[in-house]
Amino acid sequence: MTPLTYLFVPGNRPERFAKALASHADRVILDLEDAVSPQDKASARASIGSWLASAEPASRARVLVRINDALSPWHTDDLAWLQSQPLSEVMLSKCETPDQVAVVLRHLPAGAQVLPLMETVRGVHGAVAVAQAPGVSRLAFGSIDYQLDLGVDTHSPALEYAAVALTMASRLADLPAPVAGVTPDLDPSVVAADAERALALGMGAKLCIHPQQIDAARQAFVPNPATVAWAHLVVDTWEHTQHPGAVQVDARMVDKPVYLRARRLLAQSPIFV
Numbered sequence: 001m002t003p004l005t006y007l008f009v010p011g012n013r014p015e016r017f018a019k020a021l022a023s024h025a026d027r028v029i030l031d032l033e034d035a036v037s038p039q040d041k042a043s044a045r046a047s048i049g050s051w052l053a054s055a056e057p058a059s060r061a062r063v064l065v066r067i068n069d070a071l072s073p074w075h076t077d078d079l080a081w082l083q084s085q086p087l088s089e090v091m092l093s094k095c096e097t098p099d100q101v102a103v104v105l106r107h108l109p110a111g112a113q114v115l116p117l118m119e120t121v122r123g124v125h126g127a128v129a130v131a132q133a134p135g136v137s138r139l140a141f142g143s144i145d146y147q148l149d150l151g152v153d154t155h156s157p158a159l160e161y162a163a164v165a166l167t168m169a170s171r172l173a174d175l176p177a178p179v180a181g182v183t184p185d186l187d188p189s190v191v192a193a194d195a196e197r198a199l200a201l202g203m204g205a206k207l208c209i210h211p212q213q214i215d216a217a218r219q220a221f222v223p224n225p226a227t228v229a230w231a232h233l234v235v236d237t238w239e240h241t242q243h244p245g246a247v248q249v250d251a252r253m254v255d256k257p258v259y260l261r262a263r264r265l266l267a268q269s270p271i272f273v
Contacts, residue, residue, distance in 0.1 A: 002176045003027045004221045006140075007208045010035035011044035011065070017051050021059055023211040024218070031066045032078060033093045041074050045081045052085055060086060064115060069094035070103070082107040089137055091115045094145065096123040098133035105135045113137040115179075119145035124162045131173035139166050140207060143181030160201055167202030177204025184209070188216035195220030234262035 003026035009016050011030045020028045030051075036044045048065060055063075067078040067090055082090065082104070088111070092104050095116035104114050116123075116130050119142030123130070131139055143159055152158050166178040180198035183191045183206075191213045195206050199220050206217040237247050238259040246255045 001026075002138075002204065004205045004218050005208055005214050006064070006179060006205065007211065007214060008035065008066070008182070011048050012036050012040045014047040014051055020211070021062060024214045025062075025208065025211070026205075027062055027064055029064045029066050029091055029207075032074070033066050033068050038074070041068075041077070045078070049081065049085060052087070061088060063087070064089045064091050066091040066093060066117070067104070070096075070100045079104065079107045087112060089113045089115055091117055091140065093117050094119045094123065094142070095130060096120060096126055098126075098129050101130060101133045101136060115140055117142045118162075118166055120149045121146075124165050127166050127169035128172060131169040131175055136173070136175065138176045138178060138205075139170055140179035141166055141181045141203070144184070146181075163198065163201040163203060171202075177202055179203065179205040179207055182207045182209050183213065186210050186212055188212065191216040192220055232262075232266065234259055235266065238262075 005025045006027045006029055007020050007023060007025035008029045008031050009020045011032045017028070017030065030048050032041060032044055032048070052060060052063075065082075065085070065087060067082070068074040069092070071094070087108060090104055090108060090112070092100060092114055095101065095118060101114045101116060105112065108114075113135050115137050117140045118124055118127055118130070124146070127139060130136065141163055143162075146159065146162055147153065147156070150156075150158055163178075163180070170176065170178050180195065180203040183194045185191065191206075191208075195217045198206060204221060206221070208214055208217055234249050234254055237249050238244055238254065241247050246253050248254070
């Protein structure tokens with residue numbers, strides 16, 4: 001199943017790695033960027049490298065590392081360090097071009113992927129090209145840095161425009177729906193509201209900064225039992241009707257696009273299938 005929640009953990013706090021993996025997060029992002037001060041970058045790489053060397057394959061498969069952006073003074077050291085790490089996916093901060101993705105891929109094992117974090121106007125403007133670059137797993141929205149770059153506040157409709165731009169770029173590239181940005185507030189009701197807004201804009205997952213945000217974020221992206229029951233009814237009715245142009249379900253007419261949406265909902269909800 002496509003990941004629904006991504007939990008950030010500072011790369012210089014190795015005592016938190018196991019706790020993060022024990023959470024319900026689908027993926028854990030060991031961070032070398034914002035969560036780590038400049039003087040701690042080298043020690044954070046060492047801590048992550050030590051953990052990766054001893055981790056079980058199943059644990060490593062759930063882990064990404066967020067590296068510093070291509071214009072930062074730490075990017076070159078991050079790339080050199082990546083060459084010796086058993087990573088299957090890396091998050092690239094402030095990604096803006098396909099070339100930046102290609103450079104990271106050259107420092108990763110064969111078959112590894114890059115998750116570009118789109119945090120700037122240039123990045124969002126170039127999202128179609130980035131999404132179609134080889135080796136991209138999906139896009140993510142760095143909404144807080146995007147606010148800073150554009151000079152807008154949390155409630156600006158410009159953020160929704162950017163989210164939709166990433167959603168459309170992802171669809172054009174046949175990628176999974178993009179990952180929504182973090183919610184600074186730890187209140188689960190606030191996290192849930194943000195995640196529901198992201199879902200309405202076409203996004204399919206959420207970045208989290210604390211374990212207590214995970215369940216609230218996931219619930220927004222997993223169809224509820226009533227919706228799943230409806231989807232089962234639509235799919236069963238459609239598939240037991242020979243050559244339907246449309247079928248009647250609960251006194252409503254259902255055509256092929258609705259049937260296909262019902263199938264997609266079931267694919268997103270294996271727990272209920």
